[in-house]
Amino acid sequence: MAGSISSLTPSQVAALGQLQDITNGGDPGVAIDVLASVDWDVQRATEVIFDGHSQPTARHTKPPAQMETFEIDDSEQGPLLGSTGAVSGSNRKPPNQSNFLISRRTIYTLLTFPFSVISTIFRFIFGVLHIPLPRSFATLNFLTARGPSVTHRQLPEDPKSVADRWVRALEEETGAVCSSRSGNEAAATGVAGPPMASTSTLRSRGDPTTSPVLPDFFLGSYEEAMRACQRQLKVGCIILMSDEHQDAAEFKRTTLTDPQFVNFLQNNDFITWGGDIRDKEAWSTAHKLHATTYPFVAFAALQPQRSPASGTSSSSSSPVMTILSRHPGIEATTTDKLLAHLTDALIPRVKPFLDRLKAEERRREQERFMRAEQDRAYREAMNRDKERIERKIREEQEEKRRVHEKKIAEEKRLKAEGEERKRKEEWDRKRMEWRRYLRWLSKADPAPSAGLRIGIRMPDGTRGIRIFGPRDSLTALYGFVDSHFIPSEFLVGDDPTSPPSSLSSRGEAAVREEIARSSLPQEQWWRFQLATSYPRKEIPWQPNATLGGISGLESGVQLVVEIVRHDDSKKPRESLDSRNGLPPSTNASEVDDDSDDYDTESDDE
Incomplete structure (x- = not known):
């Protein structure tokens, strides 16, 4: 010691008294040894006892994590009990202190082992029968837990697991x-209960309407x-x-399971957290409070x-978590x-502010919702405007493309028509x-009266007469008509x-050469053809034919000039070629009868 x-x-x-209060007594010698090993720091000494190992005391050791502090409103309470400040003292850990603690813990564990077994059996029996533990059993439990390892429990480090295990032990x-579990079990059995979600595995506990x-409890730190x-x-x-x-x-037995107290906490929407100070999280909370x-x-x-300065509340500053009241002891x-x-005190005081x-939170949430709706409406309107603008741009581009294509097609058509017009004009x-050249050729003296009178x-109804010789060519007859x-x-x-x-040639030979060179059908080159009036017989142009050798022209004849369309030589009697300024062709059978007042050669005789 x-x-x-x-x-x-x-x-x-x-410091020794505070440590014994936290650990509910214990051997003073062990407490003095532990405090001396940690420089008389009550918090570190309690961590050594709870965690089961000694903390290093070197000056360069990393300090403990900063704990969240809360403002304590104890205007209606007495002064804070105890002090948490560390008292400076010797920095040195006594030699063999760890071995000493381990040996005392081992001896005490062996002595209290039978009591621990009895306590475990009684806990199991009372838990199966759903019977609350008697007050005397707490004393037995207290005796079996005393000693150097009194507060040391190998608990999970996860605060949620620690809290869940503690709640299960309470149950x-x-x-x-x-x-919340009672409400879920009641719903499962058809009995109405509080509509709260359970956070643990459900266990059957009999009739939920009669169970305490x-x-x-909040499961977490x-x-x-x-x-x-x-x-x-x-x-x-x-x-x-x-x-x-x-x-x-x-x-x-009297407070935690009291229906009025539990219903008050539930009806006023309290968040309840609890723990056993033998656990590190609960002990740390006890130190804070x-x-x-x-x-x-x-x-x-x-x-x-x-x-x-004044100790009064300021409405302009942001609110802080405040310890409203503390209630120590049974x-x-x-x-x-x-x-x-x-x-009478806490709810009337706290509820208006909350x-x-x-x-304000609902108002801010509503404002956020309204802003979000406005932003959404703005984005939708912007997207609609964007789509409308893009659609209009596409339509304008499409219209421009159509106009451009139409313009190009029109230009091509006009160009083709111009070229065709120039070609036709040429x-x-x-x-x-x-x-005119053929008219010049036809100015030769007419044949003697013994010739062929044709x-x-x-097509416009005018007439013409000329006497040709039997040896005259068919080209001379066509040239006479063409003039x-x-x-x-x-x-x-x-x-x-x-x-x-x-x-290279002259006269009618030049005409025949021109027709052959033009690669056009002879009907299209002449643009007319000759035919007898009645009975109708076509007299097509032939390059080397003479009038005397053509059947039907031996004794003279009256011929009808029929216009040949430029685009269809097989339909010669449809209409007059507009380029020549001639009226539509007229069928000789529709104008003349057998006595057409045409003087033939036999009449002259």
Whole structure:
């Protein structure tokens, strides 16, 4: 032992007393040794006892994690119990301190093993029968848990698992279920219950209408529970116990399972968190809340931040989580006192402020929703405008493309028509020169009266007569007819005396050569053909034919001139070629009868 109690300083005596309060007694010598090994730091000493190993005490060791601090509103409470400040002392750990702690823990475990077995058997039997543990059993449990390893439990490090195991232990010890689980079991059996979700595996516990009910504990760490209170704007209820304390069983039996207390917490939407200080998370919470007497109940919620100078609340600053009240000990945690405090003081004081915060939160949420709706409507309108603009642009581009294509097609058509018109004009001009050349050739003296007297009737009704010799060519007859298509503005004296084209031959031979070179059917080159009036017989042009050798022309005849269309030589009698300015062709059978007033050669005789 590092020293007796009488040799300790007042600050060391206070630290020793605080450690024994937290651990519910224990061997003072062991507590002095542990405190001395950690430089008389109560928090680190408690961690050594709970975790079962010694913390390094070197100056360069990383300090413990910063814990979240809350403002403590204890205006209606007494001064804080105990002190948490560390007292400076020796920095040195006594030699063989760890071995000493291990040997004492081993001896005490061997001595309390039979009691532990008996305690486990009784817990199992009472849990199966759903019978609350008697108060005397708590004393047995307290005795089996004393010693150097009194508060050391190998618990999971996950706060949610620790909280769930602690809640399950409460259910087994009290025969009660959490309010949310009770509601789910009642729904499964057809009995109405609170509509709350369960967070643990359901277990059958008989009739849910008669089983006692526990508060719906938050499964997680203390910090997570407080953040949930802050985020959801709810009041938090913190319950700390120690199963080694003699009042723990009574608190569980009279307060935790009291229907009025549980219903009040549920109806007012409290977030309840609890734990056993033998667990690290619960002990750390007890250290934050300055809890030294158990059972311990505290209430926390968001409150306006107080001004350090005046101590009054400031509405302009953001609210902070505040410890509203603390209730240490079995006398302060009875159902009547807690309900009276909650009904008369805490709820009237906290509810208006939380309601105002909830209203502001709803207003902000509504504003966010309205902004989101406005943004959505703006984006939709913008997308519609964008689509309309893009559609209009596409339509304009399509219209421009169609106009451009139409313009190109029109230009091509006009160009083709211009070229065709020029070609036809050139052909008509050249063809007119050939007509005039043929008229010049036909100016030769007529044949003697013994020749062939041939009369022609033009499509416009005019007539012409000429006497040809039997040896005259069919080309001379066609040339004579062709000269009748020459307009009056072309005078006879201006007719060309040579072929219009540069040909090697002259006269009718040049005409035959031109027709052969033009690669056109002879009907299309002449653009007319001759036929007898009655009976109708076509006399087509032949290059080397003479009039005397053509049947039907031996004694003279009257011929009808029929226009041949430029695009269809097989339909010669349809209409007049407009380029020559001639009227539609007229069938000789429709104009003349047998006596057509045409003087034939026999009549002259």
